[in-house]
Amino acid sequence: MERMKAPASAPTPGSAQEPQEPRWLTDEEQHVWRSFMEGVTLLDDHLDRQLQRDAGMPHVYYGLLVKLAEAPRRRLRMTELAMLAKITRSRLSHAIARLEKNGWVRREDCPDDKRGQFAVLTDEGYDVLRQTAPGHVEAVRQAVFDRLTPQQQKSLGEIMRIVAEGLQPAEAGADLPWLR
Amino acid sequence: MERMKAPASAPTPGSAQEPQEPRWLTDEEQHVWRSFMEGVTLLDDHLDRQLQRDAGMPHVYYGLLVKLAEAPRRRLRMTELAMLAKITRSRLSHAIARLEKNGWVRREDCPDDKRGQFAVLTDEGYDVLRQTAPGHVEAVRQAVFDRLTPQQQKSLGEIMRIVAEGLQPAEAGADLPWLR
DNA sequence: GGCTCCTCCTTGAACTTTAAACAAATGGTC
């Protein structure tokens, strides 16, 4: 994974060749990375199961409903929603199609731009959210916040914000500053 | 998401009813949680794409090869591997089937237990790992370690280990203590 | 208008994951 046996000698650094000596992870870094991946995997699974059971949808879909619920008039342009949720438009298209079938979201044409579509949270969708939100918060609390000190919570936020910013496509939302 | 408008009054705490007043997230907690989810989503996507492009497999599959590479005789029982990778046996079955098609893993019967199967990393599989590991470490470094102070790295490890432990099924690996 | 390029969103196929059901082997227990 992050470590494999390293070759005996390394090419001169700074040369034109790309394949420098790989910057393998140290043991400490490796432990961090494994804890991270394990924690994320288990947490993701846990919340997906919780929501699938209690709300009949995966975590990502739940997140979409939340974004819509928070938006003015409970609606967002598809691209906007995709960016907020950090997923591709393609994935969003499929997701909204499913949520539409459930009656939790409906599509509306955009008057200004005939290419555009709004995803609109229906009253039924809002109800689902209201009924399932308490259980979900509780799950998140039990899995994460209840186990961490305030200082750890703060650190986690800072750390993951840094990571997220580093991966944010440079221009993402540059023209939609109010989304950030 | 973690917050919806709260009812005006709460049922008496400690009563027999479950639906207490939900423990909504504070604003700070909510920011932490969103940073976390966004970071994880972006990171997961990023590494998946990196490995799909450079190694022809998703991140999880890569992780399976790594576990096998580290195991004695480069082999593990299916259940053992599933537990190490924190995935279900079903998922593992499918994954190994695919990796077997690639020629990177092969199955072997377990002599002791006729139900049992070993997943064995082939030489081809090992080569793929050797060739793609440098690129992957580099991606992990650039996305995570290069951006964090040593103190933050340490915190991240501690925090995610706590989260992981909380979600580990109580008995998981209890009878396989050498796996922990 | 005509041209080109870009953006918005959808689609279909291939692939991965999940959930539930299942066969076979094991390990008691009687």
Next chain:
DNA sequence: GACCATTTGTTTAAAGTTCAAGGAGGAGCC
């Protein structure tokens, strides 16, 4: 041995995700 519960791993179908391709509208330019 017969019985029953458990463990092991697979299978099926449905659901979700990804990738590449594409239609349609907008925006700038001649």
